Amino acid sequence: MKESVEELAQSGELTRMQLLELIKKEASQVSIQDIMRATSFLTEDAKYMPTVYREDYIQRFSKAFFGRIRDLKNDICEYEGKVDTNRLQGFLEVLERQRNEAKSEYELCFLKIARLISLYTTFIREEPVHPVGTKFPGGFTMRFEGGKYLCPVKERQLKNPSALCRFCVSVQDESVE
Structure with a gap:
């Protein structure tokens, strides 16, 4: 195996179940200390965000880290x-570039967990990386409506080579200009 x-990925033939089993194995090695380091990185990384977004961002992503890793493991x-x-x-390739640019052990923990969660949501569950309800600057929110995940920033982020948005199952929320 x-x-x-x-x-x-390089083998050319891969089922969703094969990928799930492999990332479950990796997730079983994520410790509570890894999650705490990742949350610390997230808090530090968000320090310049407007307060109204920062608190929600940190809370939502910390909860998502715990929840998604638990969901993946189980x-x-x-x-x-x-x-x-x-x-x-x-x-x-995008994830590897991010890892190579990491500046601390805490950021590496964040990226390790984000990698697993992103693989799980994108390729196994076929859900967006950002959880429904995620708030973005401008008061916009990731929504699920009419059987589609509506992202308020997808089109803008498609130009960002570090963003995973081009792989995300969400579509641009047309109500956002």
Whole structure:
């Protein structure tokens, strides 16, 4: 069996269940200390955000880190279908660039957990990386409506080479200009 997500992505044939089993194995090695370091990084990284967004951002993402890692570790669902390995390879390249640019152990913990959560939500659950209810500057919120995930910043973020938005299942919220 392949040992890493990167090896599986390069193999060309990958089921959602194969990917799930591998990231579950990685998630089982995430400790509470890793989550605490990641939360500390998140808090430090958000220090220049406007207060009204910062508190919600930190709370929502800290909760998402705990919740999504728990969901991933305990997921017993059967997921049909294959993973688009070309899309997955592009996704992994963005994550690797982010990891190479990390400036601290705390940021590396954040990126390790964010990688697992992002892989899980994007390729297994087919949900957006940002949880529904995430608030963005300008008072805009990630929503689920009419069977679609509506993101208020997707189009703007598509130009950002470090953003995972181009891989996200959400669509631009057309009510946001």
